[in-house]
Amino acid sequence: MKNFTITTNLIIVIFLFFADQMKAQIVNPPSTEFTNACASPSFNTYNVKFSFESTLINASNQFILELSDENGSFSSPEILFTSAAGTITTSPATINFPVPTTIAGEAYKVRVKSTSPASTSSGSNSFAAYYKFQDTPFTINNLNETGVYCAGGSYLLTIDNPGTGDNDSPLQYPSLTFNWFKETSPTTSVFVDSGASLAVSEPGTYFVETNYGSCSSNSFSNRVTVSQASSGxxxxxxxxxxxxxxxxxxxxxxxxxxxxxxxxxxxxxxxxxxxxxxxxxxxxxxxxxxxxxxxxxxxxxxxxxDANQFTSSIDVEEIPAVNLMPASGTLTITLIDTATNPEYEWYLNDVLIPGATGDSFEASQTGDYKAVIKQTAGCISSKEFLFVIQETFPDVENIPNLISPNGDGVNDTWVIPKEYISGTNAEIILISSQGEIVFQTNDYQNNWPQTELNFIDVNPVYYYIITTEDQKTKKGSITVVK
Structure with missing residues (x-):
């Protein structure tokens, strides 16, 4: 009888152990369908996918998506989503959710809970998450380019609020933090300190960025070069x-x-x-x-x-506008000026055009042009005009998935078939790999990108959605190489 009692108790313990194991495994860890959550007022929708034992879920069950703190701890989680009872019954499932506007950190996680039966998954992989209230350049020190301090003293750099002109000061958003940097070369810098201001006691060129961690951002200031002065x-x-x-x-x-x-x-x-x-x-x-x-x-x-007078003009559209090559195959450009003893230079794709020394030029090629007027007497000065000549709209057959905007005049912009360009009312939407809309128009001019792209990633990828006037859709990706 004693042996029977021991065996029965052992069976009960084993049963409870496996019951707990089955209960713990009802909901599996969710997988994020994004790398970083870089939210903004114009974009704040993210997805997670998770699986569960659907045969164990009761009809009254609800699934709850929880967010950890910035260090990945669920000691006080924030609820991002709660499903209605019985609405999610098929595994795997996807949850769409926005991130909180208070989010800011590099190691967030999410997890999923079920209510009937009660079960909690382990956390997802860590991800960076920030809400970018402000994502445009801003000014410091009223756009002054220089500052100076006495030996033994310091010079205070401050973020303008509201700043000058249309400056969108990030100080208007109290939750934001800032990182100050000192340039070490024209393209490199080192972190100096955090805060809304910086007392500088070392010569150099300084700027500040809104702290959005791993998320790319356009929220940065102008540069200020600070020097040390001595009396006299x-x-x-x-x-x-x-x-x-x-x-x-x-x-x-x-x-x-x-x-x-x-x-x-x-x-x-x-x-x-x-x-x-x-x-x-x-x-x-x-x-x-x-x-x-x-x-x-x-x-x-x-x-x-020296304030001598020298006026000039050109009879074509300057950058950023585009001039289209006429059907005749040539376009004559003329300069008008009041320069004393003027000299003229014409360039195509930054190469001086031999023999082009007059105040007019007949262009027979497309490309990036520059015209230079030099006043060689009196006030020695010059004026240059930059303009672009393109084909009216080249007839291409396919939508390209690769561009190289390196200024060589070849494949610099995304040129698509005529059925989608200006005059067709086709809507063009380009989305970054972070899910942000970077370009949208119903009058595409074959001119994206119009400004230099930020190569934070090697060969960044963008996604396009083309919707024609009759609501037909084309989707794909564009890889950008230098």
Whole structure:
């Protein structure tokens, strides 16, 4: 009788063990159908797929999708989705959901729970997730290009709020954080510090980005070059229209270092009344000087401004517009100018065209052109015009899945069959691999990409959706190579 009791108890224990195992395995870990969740006001829809033992699910069951914290912990999960009772009965299943606007981190996970019977999956693979409230360039220090501090002191860089013009300051979104960087070369930089401002005590060029971690972003500032001054040292003055500059363009703005305690401008040795800021606007030639007090030290600078007049124009559309080659196969371009003793140069795809030295040129090839007018007497200066000539619309048979926008004039833009371009009312939508719509039009001009693409990934892939006027759809991908 004793042996029978032991055997019975053992069977009960084994049964309970396997029952718990079956219960724990009702819902399997979900798989995310995205790499990173880079959400924004214009895009916030993501999918996860999961499987479960459908024979064990009761009719009243609900599935709940939970989100961990930014470190992957489910100690206090956030509910992203709850299904209605009995609506998900077939495995595998897909859940669509938006991420919270408070999300910001590199190691989030999701998991799925069932209510009848109660079961919880383990977490998914980790993923970065951010809600990009603000995703456009913004300004710091009112767009001043330079700053200066005294030895032993510092110069404060701050994000403008609201900034200048149409500046969309990220400070309007309290949940955002920021990372400051110092340039180490024209294309590289190092992280310096975090925060809405930065006290600089080391010369260099600085900028700030909104912290969206692994998610790509256009939320970054202008550059400010900061230098150290000593009493009696010199500083630079820049002219917004260059020097020499043509006064026909209007007045030019002279700028010196920002952040000074006080300023005083002079022209030809005479103090200019009320000229006491870090900028001064003028359309007159002359020797301009400025004295800057930085509190613990002072500095000064000068510029000999030449404001001779030189007007010019061209009779074709300049970039970003496009000029179409006429049916005759040639297009004549003419320059008009008031330059003294002018010289002319014409370029095709950045190569000087031999023998093209007049104020007009007859183009017989498509490509990227540049016309240069040089004034060789008086105010030595030049003016250049950039323009593009393209075929009216080339007749291509297939939709290409590869482009190379490297400026060589070959396959630089996505050129598609005439049945989908301007005048057909076909809608073109291009979507990044992160799921963001990067281009949308009903009047496609065979001109994407119009601006330089950010090669964060090697050979990035975009996806297109073409919907014709009669609602027929074409879908595919475009790989971008340099």
């Amino acid at each position: 040292g010199s500083t630079s003055i820049s002219s917004s229209f260059g020097n020499p500059y043509c006064s026909s363009l209007g007045a030019t703005t002279l700028s010196t270092v920002s952040g000074g305690v006080s300023y005083q401008w002079f022209k030809d040795g005479n103090e200019i009344a009320d000229a006491t800021s870090d900028t001064y606007t003028t359309d007159q030639s002359g020797l301009y000087e400025v004295n800057v007090s930085l509190g613990g030290c002072s500095t000064s600078g000068s510029i000999n401004l």
